[in-house]
Amino acid sequence: MKAELLQVRNLRVYYQTAVGPLKAVDDVTFSLKSGERFGLAGESGSGKSTLAFALMRLIKPPGYIEGGQVLLDGGDLTKLSEDEMHKVRLAQIALVPQGAMNSLNPVMRIKDQIIDGIVDHSNEIPRSALEERVPELLERVELGPEVANMFPHELSGGMKQRVCLAIAISLSPRVIIADEPTSALDVVVQRQVMLTLGQVQESLGASVLLVGHDMGLMAQFVDRIGVLYAGKLVEVGSVREVFKEPLHPYTQLLIACLPSLEEKGEFKGIPGLPPLLLNPPSGCVFHPRCPQVMSRCSLEVPSLEEVCPGRWVVCHLYTEVKR
Amino acid sequence: MTISYLLKRLGFFVLVIWVAATLIFFLPRLAERNPIVERMSETAQAAGFIGEGLAEMQKDWEAKFGLDKPLWKQYQYYLRDTLRLDFGYSLAYYPAKVVDQMMRALPWTIGLFGMATLISVVLGSLAGALLAWPKAPRFLQYLLPFFLTLSAVPYYLMGLILLFLFAFTIRIFPLGGGYSVAVAPSLSFPFILDILHHSVLPGLALVLGGVGFWALQMRAMMVLGLEEDYITFAEAKGLGRKRIFLRYALRNVLLPQATSLALSLGMMISGAILVEVVFGYPGLGTLLLKAVSGFDYNLINGVVFIIIIIIAVATLLMDVLYPWLDPRITYGRRMR
Numbered sequence: 032m033k034a035e036l037l038q039v040r041n042l043r044v045y046y047q048t049a050v051g052p053l054k055a056v057d058d059v060t061f062s063l064k065s066g067e068r069f070g071l072a073g074e075s076g077s078g079k080s081t082l083a084f085a086l087m088r089l090i091k092p093p094g095y096i097e098g099g100q101v102l103l104d105g106g107d108l109t110k111l112s113e114d115e116m117h118k119v120r121l122a123q124i125a126l127v128p129q130g131a132m133n134s135l136n137p138v139m140r141i142k143d144q145i146i147d148g149i150v151d152h153s154n155e156i157p158r159s160a161l162e163e164r165v166p167e168l169l170e171r172v173e174l175g176p177e178v179a180n181m182f183p184h185e186l187s188g189g190m191k192q193r194v195c196l197a198i199a200i201s202l203s204p205r206v207i208i209a210d211e212p213t214s215a216l217d218v219v220v221q222r223q224v225m226l227t228l229g230q231v232q233e234s235l236g237a238s239v240l241l242v243g244h245d246m247g248l249m250a251q252f253v254d255r256i257g258v259l260y261a262g263k264l265v266e267v268g269s270v271r272e273v274f275k276e277p278l279h280p281y282t283q284l285l286i287a288c289l290p291s292l293e294e295k296g297e298f299k300g301i302p303g304l305p306p307l308l309l310n311p312p313s314g315c316v317f318h319p320r321c322p323q324v325m326s327r328c329s330l331e332v333p334s335l336e337e338v339c340p341g342r343w344v345v346c347h348l349y350t351e352v353k354r
Numbered sequence: 355m356t357i358s359y360l361l362k363r364l365g366f367f368v369l370v371i372w373v374a375a376t377l378i379f380f381l382p383r384l385a386e387r388n389p390i391v392e393r394m395s396e397t398a399q400a401a402g403f404i405g406e407g408l409a410e411m412q413k414d415w416e417a418k419f420g421l422d423k424p425l426w427k428q429y430q431y432y433l434r435d436t437l438r439l440d441f442g443y444s445l446a447y448y449p450a451k452v453v454d455q456m457m458r459a460l461p462w463t464i465g466l467f468g469m470a471t472l473i474s475v476v477l478g479s480l481a482g483a484l485l486a487w488p489k490a491p492r493f494l495q496y497l498l499p500f501f502l503t504l505s506a507v508p509y510y511l512m513g514l515i516l517l518f519l520f521a522f523t524i525r526i527f528p529l530g531g532g533y534s535v536a537v538a539p540s541l542s543f544p545f546i547l548d549i550l551h552h553s554v555l556p557g558l559a560l561v562l563g564g565v566g567f568w569a570l571q572m573r574a575m576m577v578l579g580l581e582e583d584y585i586t587f588a589e590a591k592g593l594g595r596k597r598i599f600l601r602y603a604l605r606n607v608l609l610p611q612a613t614s615l616a617l618s619l620g621m622m623i624s625g626a627i628l629v630e631v632v633f634g635y636p637g638l639g640t641l642l643l644k645a646v647s648g649f650d651y652n653l654i655n656g657v658v659f660i661i662i663i664i665i666a667v668a669t670l671l672m673d674v675l676y677p678w679l680d681p682r683i684t685y686g687r688r689m690r
Binding site: 091092129132138147 | 680
C-alpha cells in the first residue's frame with residue numbers, strides 16, 4: 032500500500048453572504064496516495080472547483096477556509112504563511128486550469144509564461160538554462176519548440192491546454208490538480224489531452240486530482256473516485272467498484288444517467304434540483320430527491336462510514352439505526 | 355506591421371493635417387470681422403483723431419498681407435506657405451513673425467504641459483491600479499473619494515483655487531508669468547529655479563485636474579482585468595505578487611489606457627490653454643488668446659496648426675506602438 036501523499040480532513044470552505052455563510056465545501060475528507068489518480072465528480076455548483084482551489088489556498092473573498100486540514104506529506108497547508116504558500120504552488124501542487132482559452136496571458140510569449148513560474152521559485156538558474164528547459168517541457172506535452180515564441184492567440188484550444196500542462200509540470204510537482212481540464216475542448220482533442228496528462232503524470236510519478244462532471248472521462252482516467260453533492264462528499268471508492276455497484280442513491284442515479292452504447296433508451300436525468308446551499312435541507316442533503324428516502328433521512332445527518340474495505344459512503348441505508 | 359499599412363497610415367496623417375489646415379483657414383475668415391480695420395481704428399482711437407486716407411491705408415495694408423486677393427488665391431498661398439511652416443507676419447503684432455512668436459511660446463507649453471501630463475498619467479494610472487489591487491495597502495482606499503472629487507474639477511478652476519490659496523492667501527508662489535520680471539533670462543541656476551518656482555502652481559493645476567480621471571479610469575479597467583482567468587492561473591503558478599501586478603494585471607490594461615491618452619490629448623491641451631491663460635503663462639495658450647482677441651488670422655492659424663500637429667503625431671505614434679503593446683493587434687497581412 033502506497034503512502035498517503037495528500038490528506039484532506041474535515042475541510043470546510045464557506046462563502047460569506049449577507050444572510051450568513053454559504054457552505055460550498057462542507058466537512059470533506061479524503062486522501063490521495065502517491066502516484067494515484069483521484070477523481071472528484073459532481074454536478075455544477077457541487078463545490079468541486081471550490082474544493083480544488085481551496086487545496087491551493089486560492090479561495091478569494093468573500094470565500095474563506097472555515098476549518099479543516101490539508102496535509103501534504105504531513106504538513107498542514109492551511110497553516111502556512113502566504114509567502115510559504117507561494118513556494119508550494121507549482122513546485123508541490125500545480126494547477127491545470129479549467130478555462131484553457133483564457134488562462135494564458137494574451138500579451139506574453141509562451142516561453143516567458145513558462146519561465147516566469149520557474150524564476151519565481153528559484154532565482155539562481157541562469158537565463159540560458161531556463162531557455163533550454165522550454166523546448167524540453169513543450170516536447171513532453173507533445174508540442175513543437177516553435178510554440179515557445181508564439182503568443183496564446185496563435186494557438187488552438189488544445190495547444191493552449193497543453194501549454195498550461197507544460198507550465199504545471201515545469202517544477203515536477205507531487206500533486207497535479209486538473210480542474211475540468213478538457214471542458215472547453217471537443218472530444219477528440221479531449222482524449223489526446225487526457226492521454227498526455229496521463230503520460231506526464233506517470234513519468235513524474237505525481238498524483239492527479241481530476242475535477243469534473245464528465246463521468247465517462249472519470250471512468251477511463253482515474254483509479255479512485257469521490258462523488259460530491261451539495262458541498263459534501265457522499266461516496267468514495269475505487270472507480271471500478273463505484274461504477275459496478277454504486278452505493279449512494281445519488282451515485283446510482285448519476286451513473287444511470289450515462290448513455291449506453293448497447294441499449295437505446297430515453298435520456299434520463301435526476302429529478303429535482305440541487306439544493307440551495309444557503310438553506311440546505313435538514314438531515315441528509317440529498318433526501319428531497321432520493322428515491323429510497325426513509326423517515327430518518329430528514330432528521331439525522333448521516334456520517335461517512337467505511338462499509339467495506341476502501342469504500343466510504345454517507346447514507347443511512349448503510350448505517351445501523353442508533354438506539 | 356507592413357510597409358503598405360505604414361504608407362496608408364502616413365497618407366491618412368497628411369489628409370488629417372490638410373483638412374484641419376483648411377478648416378482653420380476658412381473659419382476665421384467666415385466671421386464678418388476685418389483685423390486690419392480693427393487694428394487701425396484702435397490706433398486711431400489711441401491717437402485721438404482719425405486722419406485722412408484711412409481707406410487707402412487699409413487697402414495698402416491688405417495688399418501687404420495679401421488680403422486683397424480673392425479667397426481661393428489666398429488659400430493657395432496659405433497652403434504653400436504652411437508647407438514651408440511659414441505662417442507669415444502677425445496681423446496684430448506686426449512686424450513680428452508668427453513663427454518667431456510661436457517658437458518663443460512653444461518651449462514653455464511643451465515643458466509645462468509635457469511634464470504635467472507625464473506626471474498625472476503615470477501617478478494616476480499607478481494609483482488607480484493599486485486602488486483595484488486587493489493586496490495594496492489599506493490606506494490607498496481612502497484616496498478614492500479624493501480622486502472622484504478631483505476628476506470633477508476642471509483644470510482652470512483648479513488653477514484659480516490654487517492661485518487663491520497659495521499665491522494670494524499664503525504668498526509662497528508667484529501670481530503668474532513664466533519667470534520674474536526682475537531676473538534677466540539666462541541659462542543660470544537661479545533663473546532655472548525661478549522658472550520652476552513659477553511653474554509649480556500651473557503644473558499642479560494640470561496634474562491635479564488630470565490625475566483623478568486617470569486614476570478612476572485605470573481602476574475601472576483594472577477591476578475587470580483582475581477577473582481574468584490568466585490572473586487566477588498566474589496565482590496558481592505561485593508567482594510573486596509584484597510580478598502578477600506588473601506583468602499580468604497592469605501590463606494588460608495599458609493598452610486601453612494608452613488609447614484613451616491619445617484620444618483625450620486634444621481635451622487636455624484645451625485644458626492646458628485655459629490654465630496658461632489663468633496664470634498668464636507665456637506659452638501657446640496665452641498666445642492663442644492674444645491671437646483670437648486681436649483676430650489675428652495668421653497667428654491663430656499658426657498656433658492651432660501646431661496643436662493639430664502635436665495631436666496628429668501623438669495618434670500616429672500610438673497607432674505605430676499598438677502592435678508592440680498588444681501582440682494580438684496586427685495591421686494588414688501577417689508576414690511570418
